[in-house]
Amino acid sequence: MSSLWLIFLVLFMPGFLKASENSAGIYVLQWKAECQYNNDGQDIVLMLKHYYNAEFFIEYDSRKGKFSAKTDFGKIDAEYWNNNTQYIDQLHAQVDTVCRHNYEGLKEPLVDLKIVPEVAIITTKNSGGLSMLMCFVSGFYPPKMGIQWLRNGEEVKDDVVSTGIIQNGDWTYQIQLTLETVPKAGEKYSCKVNHDSLKEPLIVDWNPALSPSAKNKLITGAGGFVLGGIFIIVGLVIYLRNRKVATRIPVSQSEGLMS
Missing domain, CATH: 2.60.40.10 (Immunoglobulins)
Incomplete structure (x- = not known):
């Protein structure tokens, strides 16, 4: 079973709903459409949601085939649109013409998409x-x-x-x-x-x-071991060079006669 929600959002910009130039405040109306897909696209639901100044006031549900008021403010609009049978039939048809039509194009990139975690x-x-x-x-x-x-x-x-x-x-x-x-x-x-x-x-x-603490201890220990090894090698090289130079000091003739 797969489920996918496709949401369209239409925002009417502030100022469009001012009652007059003298009225105070700015009013915003939002309209959101959702296409909900379940059971691999066999069950499709169209939802329309309306907001006035961020308040959810009316909703259309294709399963019910009508608008439902969410506040007293939405009762007038719900009654008006439910009595408009032509508009209700148009919305019912959009389950196929909009939602089902878009599902075919979205199925492969979204529904069938699988990314390994x-x-x-x-x-x-x-x-x-x-x-x-x-x-x-x-x-x-x-x-x-x-x-x-x-x-x-x-x-x-x-x-x-x-x-x-x-x-x-x-x-x-x-x-x-x-x-x-x-x-x-x-x-x-x-x-x-x-x-x-x-x-x-x-x-x-x-x-x-x-674990991070163990890694830090391991890195510190390995670093100390490598650094110590470098010092030992450098010291050994210096020691051998000094010893080689010392064995090559010439003996003077006078010292040879005295011996």
């Missing part, structure tokens, strides 16, 4: 020794995503916090699942990701040795 595990630790294991999943489409923390292969449900699905602004999405725990010897932690773009669940294991 990128998964990374980030670790932090507080002063109390509590580790924060953060499974960061980003760059995936469609937005439906399943994500779990596993301990020795079993789902961890306690002390788990999710950010929920967040839009990246480029048609992709991200989510972060954080686990608070004190890892014990022999425990294995993994982040399990389920997504339509994957043939099977993606499981990424947490490796404590690759």
Whole structure:
């Protein structure tokens, strides 16, 4: 089952609805059309929503085939448009002429589009020794995503916090699942990701040795080892050169006769 909402927004700029040049304030009317697709485009709904000064006051729903007032302000318009059978028939026809027609062109780039997520595990630790294991999943489409923390292969449900699905602004999405725990010897932690773009669940294991603190210690140790090796090599070269020069000091003739 797939679901897609296509939204059109028409904004009447401020000032168009001024009652007169002497009236105070600026009035804004917004009109929004939504084409909602479900069950692979088999169920299509056309929604029209009207806002006056950011207040939602009237709505058309193709499933009902009429306008419904959301405020007292919208009752007059709802009654007027519902009595206009020609306009109601026109809106009903737009389910096919607009929504269904656009679905065929949008199906491949949007409905069938699948982008594989990128998964990374980030670790932090507080002063109390509590580790924060953060499974960061980003760059995936469609937005439906399943994500779990596993301990020795079993789902961890306690002390788990999710950010929920967040839009990246480029048609992709991200989510972060954080686990608070004190890892014990022999425990294995993994982040399990389920997504339509994957043939099977993606499981990424947490490796404590690759945590930021461990990486920093490893880099520091390796750097110290390399630097120490350089000093040893340079010192050895200087020592050998000095020794070679010392063995070549000539002996004077006088010193030779005395001997």
